[in-house]
Amino acid sequence: MEYRYPCVVTAGRMPSKVLRAPSPKGDLVSAETRSRIMRAVGQRDTSAEIAVRRLLHGIGVRFRVGNRDLPGSPDIANRTRRWAVFVNGCFWHGHKNCPKTKSKQRPRVPESNRIYWALKFFDNRQRDARKCREMRMRGFEVAIVWDCELSDLEGLRDRLRRFIAHAMGGRSD
Ligand SMILES: [Zn+2]
Numbered sequence: 001m002e003y004r005y006p007c008v009v010t011a012g013r014m015p016s017k018v019l020r021a022p023s024p025k026g027d028l029v030s031a032e033t034r035s036r037i038m039r040a041v042g043q044r045d046t047s048a049e050i051a052v053r054r055l056l057h058g059i060g061v062r063f064r065v066g067n068r069d070l071p072g073s074p075d076i077a078n079r080t081r082r083w084a085v086f087v088n089g090c091f092w093h094g095h096k097n098c099p100k101t102k103s104k105q106r107p108r109v110p111e112s113n114r115i116y117w118a119l120k121f122f123d124n125r126q127r128d129a130r131k132c133r134e135m136r137m138r139g140f141e142v143a144i145v146w147d148c149e150l151s152d153l154e155g156l157r158d159r160l161r162r163f164i165a166h167a168m169g170g171r172s173d
Pocket of ligand 1: 090095097098099100101146147148149
């Protein structure tokens with residue numbers, strides 16, 4: 001049975017209901033935490049990225065990090081074998097149904113500046129979806145690893161192993 005790894009990020013329409021969604025009690029993160037997250041955006045070599053690299057090394061595959069010459073600069077990629085992995089922070093990339101941010105079908109929006117954050121997450125998700133599409137158009141298989149998946153390293157390792165096996169299927173190099 002062919003294993004097809006789905007690109008979980010889809011852009012969709014701007015969720016008009018998001019601004020009317022029931023507010024969670026209290027803020028998702030404190031103002032201090034949020035400014036730390038903001039500073040971390042764009043930072044390389046996050047602990048999540050390092051953990052994913054370690055898992056991939058354990059699986060025994062080679063790859064490069066950074067990859068600024070590829071669409072969306074995937075965090076991890078192998079050009080020859082045409083696969084790439086984006087490691088996404090759940091908060092910033094607006095992960096849906098996320099156990100970490102406790103989001104439901106919509107990304108969890110912080111209590112203050114809800115409009116700003118809803119638009120921001122919408123933009124970010126659209127950009128992620130575009131990056132994914134552009135990589136696919138270049139013939140790459142693409143996986144997205146969410147920060148929250150690192151709470152189950154065994155499960156993530158299995159998922160990555162299946163993804164790599166699928167990406168390299170039928171190629172002999
Ligand atoms: Zn998540």
